[in-house]
Amino acid sequence: MSSPHTEEPGLPRYTDAEIVQNSENLGDNVPDDFKFADIVAECTIDIRHRFLQRVYLLLSTQLAMTCLLSGLLMYSEGFQNWALRNTWTVWVSAIGSFVFMMACMVLRRKYPWNVILLTAFTLCESWLVGIVTCLSDTTAVLNAFIITIIVFVGLSAFAIQTKYDFRSWRPYLGAFLFALFGVGIVSIFVQTNALDLTYSFIAVILFSAFILVDTQTIMNKFHPEDIVPATIELYLDIINLFLNILRILNSNDNN
Numbered sequence: 001m002s003s004p005h006t007e008e009p010g011l012p013r014y015t016d017a018e019i020v021q022n023s024e025n026l027g028d029n030v031p032d033d034f035k036f037a038d039i040v041a042e043c044t045i046d047i048r049h050r051f052l053q054r055v056y057l058l059l060s061t062q063l064a065m066t067c068l069l070s071g072l073l074m075y076s077e078g079f080q081n082w083a084l085r086n087t088w089t090v091w092v093s094a095i096g097s098f099v100f101m102m103a104c105m106v107l108r109r110k111y112p113w114n115v116i117l118l119t120a121f122t123l124c125e126s127w128l129v130g131i132v133t134c135l136s137d138t139t140a141v142l143n144a145f146i147i148t149i150i151v152f153v154g155l156s157a158f159a160i161q162t163k164y165d166f167r168s169w170r171p172y173l174g175a176f177l178f179a180l181f182g183v184g185i186v187s188i189f190v191q192t193n194a195l196d197l198t199y200s201f202i203a204v205i206l207f208s209a210f211i212l213v214d215t216q217t218i219m220n221k222f223h224p225e226d227i228v229p230a231t232i233e234l235y236l237d238i239i240n241l242f243l244n245i246l247r248i249l250n251s252n253d254n255n
Helices: 016-029 045-075 077-085 088-106 113-134 138-161 166-189 193-221 227-254
Strands: none
Touching: 045 077, 045 113, 045 138, 045 193, 045 227, 077 113, 088 113, 088 227, 113 227, 138 193, 138 227, 166 193, 193 227
């Protein structure tokens, strides 16, 4: 009887790297148990591509919904007047946004509930964004939107292509986000243009960095079925970036 460590003569030997390469080359011929893993980055390339396609498709749908509702609030005078008279909708949307986001996390793999909850969350966020945009200059809104899309696409493409690992930034970004929250509370009681601009510039830099980190993190954090929470992370980065760019542009227009 041969030892467990004795290699049979004539049998080919493969390194781990070769096994992974061969499984990716086989594509759909690989059994599902070998194609899936606990995180996207450990799956075969076709699963990774499918995950990214679904995430960015949902993200594009969210942004389209946000643009549509914001456009209605900006250009429909009757709708805008109704929204500004009924301020209770802002509170309902703010609370609903948080509740639906938490529900999305709990039911993230329960189709179709995860998509239904994501839609409700997006509508709440879109209403809040729409209220802000209808109170802003139209040119500033369009410029902020264009700048946001250019920044997001550029940073996302860079994060996907680069070999540098931005995920190590996350603890520091979390600390800066907490500090920014403190500055935001102070700005409620101390109303100065300089403080508002400082807050917005820091926020733009912070959420630009979050785009880099989250673009890489979704591949190394989520299961292939966690499309909804991955989409929410990127969507919130974009919305926060847009709102702070708009805040800077509005401040410049008022000077």
